Amino acid sequence: xxxxxxxxxxxxxxxxxxxxxxxxxxxxxxxxxxxxxxxxxxxxxxxxxxxxxxxxxxxxxxxxxxxxxxxxxxxxxxxxxxxxxxxxxxxxxxxxxxxxxxxxxxxxxxxxxxxxxxxxxxxxxxxxxxxxxxxxxxxxxxxxxxxxxxxxxxxxxxxxxxxxxxxxxxxxxxxxxxxxxxxxxxxxxxxxxxxxxxxxxxxxxxxxxxxxxxxxxxxxxxxxxxxxxxxxxxxxxxxxxxxxxxxxxxxx
Numbered sequence: 001x002x003x004x005x006x007x008x009x010x011x012x013x014x015x016x017x018x019x020x021x022x023x024x025x026x027x028x029x030x031x032x033x034x035x036x037x038x039x040x041x042x043x044x045x046x047x048x049x050x051x052x053x054x055x056x057x058x059x060x061x062x063x064x065x066x067x068x069x070x071x072x073x074x075x076x077x078x079x080x081x082x083x084x085x086x087x088x089x090x091x092x093x094x095x096x097x098x099x100x101x102x103x104x105x106x107x108x109x110x111x112x113x114x115x116x117x118x119x120x121x122x123x124x125x126x127x128x129x130x131x132x133x134x135x136x137x138x139x140x141x142x143x144x145x146x147x148x149x150x151x152x153x154x155x156x157x158x159x160x161x162x163x164x165x166x167x168x169x170x171x172x173x174x175x176x177x178x179x180x181x182x183x184x185x186x187x188x189x190x191x192x193x194x195x196x197x198x199x200x201x202x203x204x205x206x207x208x209x210x211x212x213x214x215x216x217x218x219x220x221x222x223x224x225x226x227x228x229x230x231x232x233x234x235x236x237x238x239x240x241x242x243x244x245x246x247x248x249x250x251x252x
């Protein structure tokens with residue numbers, strides 16, 4: 001593959017999707033960090049305006065909401081999410097605009113040798129490409145990365161970030177993350193880096209105790225968000241056969 005001439009967008013997507021989805025060796029960030037360093041991205045990545053989001057549910061919604069809010073200030077915001085619904089391009093966006101097929105192909109070709117050298121997975125490869133896209137092609141002022149799975153060993157955790165956002169925590173991917181809520185939480189709290197601002201949900205007492213311990217260890221600062229109740233009603237517009245959701249949010 002190293003000597004392969006330029007491919008089409010669909011061919012590059014097919015090549016990436018043929019790469020394994022999970023590391024074939026013990027979990028770790030060594031491959032991703034090595035690839036980022038080789039590409040000149042690891043040291044260039046400033047944590048200051050980078051947000052990392054983990055949790056069981058609500059990660060994608062939170063990431064997109066934050067991206068819209070920050071973009072509304074006039075800033076350029078890179079957003080990396082997964083999975084996609086229709087096209088891989090959805091995963092790499094700047095101010096709600098998907099990466100172009102041309103830029104996607106260019107990044108694949110640029111990082112082909114590095115991806116193969118460090119045997120990166122599909123997700124690790126896209127993480128590398130996303131960071132390059134945000135830093136060097138679009139020169140974004142902010143970057144938001146949604147975790148792929150867990151937290152501690154996820155490829156996105158190789159990226160320096162100043163803010164960690166933790167949504168709900170429940171029983172997911174137990175064959176990888178652990179059999180108890182504390183084990184799962186421990187993995188997700190692994191995204192907390194030194195001196196981070198940690199924005200988090202309310203958790204059961206034992207999970208809150210664990211979070212406090214991690215925050216203290218990392219010399220971070222935690223902010224708990226309040227529950228924001230709402231009700232959902234559905235209405236149908238017959239002429240379009242569309243179903244709309246109207247949110248009614250009570251005063252706080």
